[in-house]
Amino acid sequence: MALYSYFRSSASYRVRIALGLKGLAYDYRPVHLVKNEQRGDAYAAVAPSRLVPALRDGETTLTQSLAIIEYLDETHPEPPLLPRDAPGRARVRALALDVACEIHPINNLKVLRFLTQELKLSEDDKLRWIRHWVETGLDTVEQQLAGHPQTGRFCHGDTPTVADCTLVPQIFNAQRFGCRLDHVPTVMRVVDACLQLPAFQQAQPAACPDAE
Amino acid sequence: MALYSYFRSSASYRVRIALGLKGLAYDYRPVHLVKNEQRGDAYAAVAPSRLVPALRDGETTLTQSLAIIEYLDETHPEPPLLPRDAPGRARVRALALDVACEIHPINNLKVLRFLTQELKLSEDDKLRWIRHWVETGLDTVEQQLAGHPQTGRFCHGDTPTVADCTLVPQIFNAQRFGCRLDHVPTVMRVVDACLQLPAFQQAQPAACPDAE
Missing domain, CATH: 1.20.1050.10 (Glutathione S-transferase Yfyf (Class Pi); Chain A, domain 2)
Incomplete structure (x- = not known):
């Protein structure tokens, strides 16, 4: 997996925590928000929404931190990040x-x-x-x-x-x-x-x- | 079930649609946002966050429209509001x-x-x-x-x-x-x-x- 992240982005930080709790290794791909790298063509090819973070898992690219965390919880259920009830x-x-x-x-x-x-x-x-x-x-x-x-x-x-x-x-x-x-x-x-x-x-x- | 809603609130509107798609009947409890009824003590007793909408289901009160819709999808799975994969x-x-x-x-x-x-x-x-x-x-x-x-x-x-x-x-x-x-x-x-x-x-x- 590869995570497109900016160190100070709260939304990226959420996903980094979830990946850590799941014990999942990932490549860190920095996207410098203050330098507007998320608006460049290179990043648009990764994530058309140009939002950070994005998670690449095989052929799938996911955006929106909470959607990414739900996906991680569904594809790697242990330890669960949501209660059972x-x-x-x-x-x-x-x-x-x-x-x-x-x-x-x-x-x-x-x-x-x-x-x-x-x-x-x-x-x-x-x-x-x-x-x-x-x-x-x-x-x-x-x-x-x-x-x-x-x-x-x-x-x-x-x-x-x-x-x-x-x-x-x-x-x-x-x-x-x-x-x-x-x-x-x-x-x-x-x-x-x-x-x-x-x-x-x-x-x-x-x-x-x-x-x- | 009872839905605390304001007619013009986008977040309330989302939940009303989901309830309709699920075919679930509910009591409509209006909360007038422009008159600040959500900040009054009566509503705080319903939802301490004072956010609208809130869904009352038995003894449980739920807030945040997307969390409410996920709950409805889990407790009333048909028709599904999320894909299977x-x-x-x-x-x-x-x-x-x-x-x-x-x-x-x-x-x-x-x-x-x-x-x-x-x-x-x-x-x-x-x-x-x-x-x-x-x-x-x-x-x-x-x-x-x-x-x-x-x-x-x-x-x-x-x-x-x-x-x-x-x-x-x-x-x-x-x-x-x-x-x-x-x-x-x-x-x-x-x-x-x-x-x-x-x-x-x-x-x-x-x-x-x-x-x-």
Whole structure:
């Protein structure tokens, strides 16, 4: 397998964690988002959507991090990244989507560029924007986790799921932009537990071949 | 089952379509987003995340439209809303996420409110923002669909999937804001095919009990 990844991309980071948890080896193919390599013809030939990450598995190329992780879970079922029961699976998927739909898309590189370059937002307003969505979005996640009987050492029970694969990169991102995190103690407790596992450590941006 | 929905919410609309395709009856519980009913205590007791839609099934309350649709597909497998094969499932999920992560979150009500109320963007800039993300995002979807051997009458083959459940509400939204759609002929051909089915027709905003 080959993963087209950018070290700082949250979505790439999610897939790197999942590959690590599954114990799957892969070639790392860097795509430099800040240099716009994803918009070039070479990358369009890999992924017509020009989105990063993309996973190449034999003749198949997959995009969208959560779709890739579901695929990995279906094709390499052990260890499972989703619970066995339908309500548990729905809870885990909803937690992942609380990050992947409610926080991350509003703060990714292309959106921030549009705000500053097209709409001429100041750097201060850009930071205010980022912090607002990250802090309120993580508060929503905290309310799902805190005191919920199925929250365990990780987001759902005592083994990591796709919810943890999604949460950890968002916290990396939040820290990078100086967001408040003292209002989400359960989130931070879970993230600390994740970061004790090699799969999460080895997927960190700083551990990537293209880290700067 | 009971669905907490707002007629104009794209995410609610997705779930209404899925319930219709599955032939499942449900109580419609309106939550008026413009009046901020989702932020009130009554709704917080239903869904601590305060996100709409929420589906109540027995003692379980589910949120996040795509997680709800996966749950419905697992608990009521016929007709399936995902293909049987892992690469096909990944393709369909990625198409749904191309809308649910790349287009919709950047243009939903709370984001638009922040742009105009907090960052004092003009109405013209707000429309420019919406059109940019909708038009470029749909172009990405078009490139996944056009000429792909697995695109059929619908996004993937000849029966509707979760990709179609996600695409149709986004087009409703695009039309409401006067976005260009002449650059996405395959998208529009698929949407027209969807809208010939009763499940899609009956889920339309104008057909909801809370339609204005």
